[in-house]
Amino acid sequence: MSGLYFEEFEPGQAIEHATRRTVTETDNVLFSSLTLNLAPLHLDAEYSKNSIHGQRLVNSLFILGLVSGITVPETTQGTTLGNLGFNEIKFPKPVFHGDTIRVRTEIVETRESKSRDDSGIVTFRHLGINQRDEVVCDAVRVGLMMKRPAEQAAAAS
Template sequence: MPGLYFEEFEPGAIIDHPTRRTVTETDNILFSTMTLNLAPLHLDAEYSKDSIYGQRLVNSLFILGLVSGISVPETTQGTTLGNLGYEDVKFPKPVFHGDTIRVRTEILDKRESKSRNDSGVVQFRHYGINQRDEVVCECRRAGLMLKRTATESVNA
């Protein structure tokens, strides 16, 4: 399914994305080591046994990327000119190996671009939710979204 064009986003709309992903130990170890986050709380099972969680935590930046990525097919695939930024990122609950994450997106706002006539800015709020219906990640994201009218004039 292609993403939505600027004109198709409606503030207040909620999208429950159909894709879910179970987070694995391999995901956590590879992401943490590839990004040089060598915190023992992500990598060392023995160390983590004595933490407040009693086990390793999944790297929060992996979760942020996963939440953003799961949202792509129904929102921005093929219709974005780029991310403009993330704000207000929160991780209210920890994620552990074996947790399954689903994503809900709320369209907060949209406005015409001030510098481009082929696009507009859409404000998204993404929620990563685990199998216990707990929010594990929440963020606001701005995307520069292509207008359908811009693609129609190119293809005319």
């Protein structure tokens, strides 16, 4: 397990995730097709030539999933009890085939759970950044995170 427990998150903390991913045409076409998002801006090269971008756009929901997924090994793998939701999602710049995405997570807030004594709530801000250092995805997510097991907490003190 490589995720962090609730107690290991501090507001203001930033995590630069090691994993980066170059987005391919196959990623975009497959994801758009599987989710039945048949918008020509994602699938039709000829149509997209005449768009404001001059080329196909990568499906923004794929980018949200990629950005969220990249964060898992270093934040929540094995230590999350659930994703409580996304408060805000923005896509300030488009993503195109061949763009490489890296992710930075900022811890916005932590608080004790009001209904569970074995967990706490962490608000994450995930920033997807392309190879030109442009933010392409800005997502605020709330997760229910496990507290450190009692035997580990006792050993740590």
